[in-house]
Amino acid sequence: MIALYNNKRWKLSSYVIALVLILPMLVMLVGSVSASTKLFSHLWQTVLPSYLANTLLLAFWVVLLALFFGVLSASIITQTNIVFKQYLRWLLLLPLSMPAYLVAYLYTDLFDYAGPVQRILRSWFDWQTPNDYWFFDIRTLPGAALMLALVLFPYVYMLTRGALEHQDQNLFRASRLLGLTAKQSFFSVALPLARPAIAVSASLVLMETLADFATVQYFSVNTLTTAIYDTWLGYGDLAAANTLASILVLIILFVVLAEQRSRSGVTHQSARPSLKRELIQLSVGQQLLASLFCWSLVVSGFLLPIVLLIIMAVQYSDITQLSALILTGMNSLKISFFAATTAVFIALLLGLYQRLHTDKYRKIPLQVSGFGYAVPGTVLAMAMLSTLGPLDHWLNRAGELLGFSAPGLILSGSLFAIVFALVVRFSAIANGTITSGITQIPQSLDYAPASLGVNLLGSITKVHLPILTPTILMAWLLVFVEAMKELPAVLLLRPFNFETLSSQIYQLISNEMLEQGALGAILIVLFGLLPIVLLNKNKERV
Template sequence: MKDKFIFWRTSSWGLSLLLVLPILAIFVTAMGESDDVFAHLLNTVMGTYTANTFWLVVGTLLLALLFGLPSAWIMAMCRIPGEKVLQWLLVLPLAMPGYIVGYIYTDWFDYAGPIQIFLRDSFGWQSVHDYWFPDIRSLGGACFVLALVLYPYIYLLARAAFMEQSVSLLQSARLLRCSPWESFRRISLPLARPSIAVGMSLVAMETLGDFGTVSYFAVNTLTTAVYDTWLGYSNLNAAAKISAIMLVVIFLLISAERFSRRKQKLFQQQFEHGDDVRYTLTGTKKWLAMMWCWGLVSLAFIFPILQLGYYAFHYFAESWTTEFQQYSINSLFVSIVAAVIAVCVALVVNFYCRLDGRSKTAIPLRLSSLGYAVPGTVLAIGVMIPLTSADHMVNDLARDWGLGRPGLIFSGTMVAIIFAFVVRFAAVAIGSVESSLAKIPPSLDMASKTMGFASTAMLRRVHLPLIRRGCLIAGLLVFIESMKELNAALLLRPFNFETLATYVFNFASDEQLELAALPAILLVVVGLVPLVMVNRSLEQKH
């Protein structure tokens, strides 16, 4: 029977090693002979870049906790007017790319923005020397903007954890006359700590990998160091060393999060149907809760999307160009291809794991998912190293055979972007397909074998019809994530090739936010799809 798995075993291991190759390439290149560029960076600016990165992550985490945790507890444990609408609206900022919100807030709060102009006109101030106003283009401003778009990670996970807590514990707290604050501090918060830790790790990794926001705000971090070293100094070796440092930090963050809850086990009864132990807020508490939630939604989503809509409406003729249409087609093409490939990879590694059933067969599945933890800028370095080597190999072979030089057929074409998207987002497809396959009873597999079905026929005639919806969701999620990806596309795009994300970034970087509004709205609308799906599944569970 094991001989029948040769195709699936070979394919699964081959695909997983291919997807983990960029990560291995970064470490192999980083361990190579050092050069003067990296030594110069290490002796001059690397300390500043590292400190900025550390404080950016810490500041964003603290603000994301401040935004997400109270909102999650209010939505899960309190009754306020409009809560059904707020439950959805509080998730929507996650669909806003951080660099777009950063451009809008800079446009508002800069010296030439409407807010400072209004203050100068109202109070008679003549110049910046007459008053003090916080600089939005600073480390603190970057933390604030990133926290606004990333707090939903903490909100979603913390809210789900609060909703799953035992009714008996909460009722016991009320019988002991615990106030809502004491109930939150002594019961709800400790029980939700694992979920909050996962949300914080996601926020930290997204912050660590951000390039668009910190670049526009002129905050030099390790991510911008990778970009500048590669394109500014044209030194791939030094960029790989910085990327390896970032990867080590990311893996340490993930390991620390898992180690912190290694012995923590929670056994609790969820809210039973019909049980409602939420607090009914009245008076000042009700208005404060509503002001907090609506204010957060307004700052993070409503005001920015209204501003984009205003620009898109008034500059529609200038925005609706042949370039915009062509770049939209480019994004659609590479995202669709990446989604199809990612779903195929997910099917192969998950089906092999199901066929064999031994613990070691899960190794390819886990290896294929490692790329999701790698920032796009770092991943671009890892993708470029093996693809460049493959280009040299193909050109050398073609020259030896007298066929001429075909050129950069891997690193200089859409192959690089598509490969990066598959490596980055294959984990999303793998998780969706894995959960769908887990719902199919093993008895169907045994019945198929009894009827003489080979493994390929079993997948085609039994499993695929049953997991079709999961595959469609997996492809949709990878497609949406690929449409929004900026970092990898910015570094790996071929000449005269743009995606919607890079198109928006280029316009906004040139202070032409009005012309970037229409494609930015399209990216936001596309990003809303997975949020609706996640929130709907959360509502169905509860």
């Protein structure tokens, strides 16, 4: 890593931005420590232990299922000669575009007692009442875990596949010479080498599970996220909600530190690995089982839900729904545009600061600014209310003292709060993408402008930004799509009479009326497909 410039304003602005992004979390944590409420004590003595147990149990099952789905599918794609591999390789990423609460509603509608599956079974076997037969209940904790795992396993699949594809095949040849079979080499060499990638993916799945709100609430599975939501909106006790949110943050912090510790001391492979691999040749029966497994993940995680949404849209859509969709769609586009643009600008500022500045601690602002990704949207909303609410009251009192009319809730009651929360939540995505692009720039291009007398601004605008343009577009698109899908923070922070696609669909799902919002749900899924398609194209070029 090199350092060329010593601009004090750049240094100050970088640290100030990092502090602003982490400030809501600090305010919330301080408030939770100083708060002592009867409501929290009551919750702790009654329902909170069961909520905590449900949270941990749900996280365990989701991670376990996601690891099973993701590692096994990645192993099949990279290590075997499965048919249609070129299609399955990217089709297995598609469930990532599906919000879990959509999948949960669609499968509930499909398999519930009044759904088509049970109606058909009753007509075939002449069953009259539920006492005549047994059928699994999908609206349970295991059902919620399965729904979440179906849309989150692509994290595990994508990272594990990448790790397996870039392993040095000379290691496997050496293990074969030592007498190991292909199967033994895979379990003794390939999987241990892929452990860091598997650990990272498992931590991502765990954080997404802990952040989920809509799925567990729809399935009536009480977790810490639903407890935070109910404590604030149901009881109006922000202090108790902050305390619950702090507990969730501490759990996530423990997970992040444990994951980082698990990867400490891991060494890289050789700089010039041999990537030419010998695939395991599957028999006809093995081909059938492997194909059935992979295609069932694609169908259950994406194809079946999107087909059900299309059928709903065709049957129930009308002009009134289309006009409402345009309004909520514009709201979603507005806040996602501002959030993505702001997050990418901050990522460029901090990423280039880390690359080009002489500050000894120049890595700190970038690392601090990305902490928000590990924080669930519900917790982040609590942090925003704890920070912006008092600031609004202070501004109102200051305005009145100066003889002006009170401006109202200009921060906590406006779109500013939503955009701010989205920037804090997804800055890590922009940071990671931009930093990855910056590391690909040769160091000679950092030295060349300085040696020619070009100042900092000229070097960035004429050299770095043109090279980073594709990376900037990818980072912007990733944050934009995630902001479009964000639900908990939008639900808690949105102004009155303001709906986005995600909040509108959630309201319709809560009222068992998703058919009325099928077009909006399809639109969210289509936006979610964009980065998957672009990422797949980039991978194919490599």
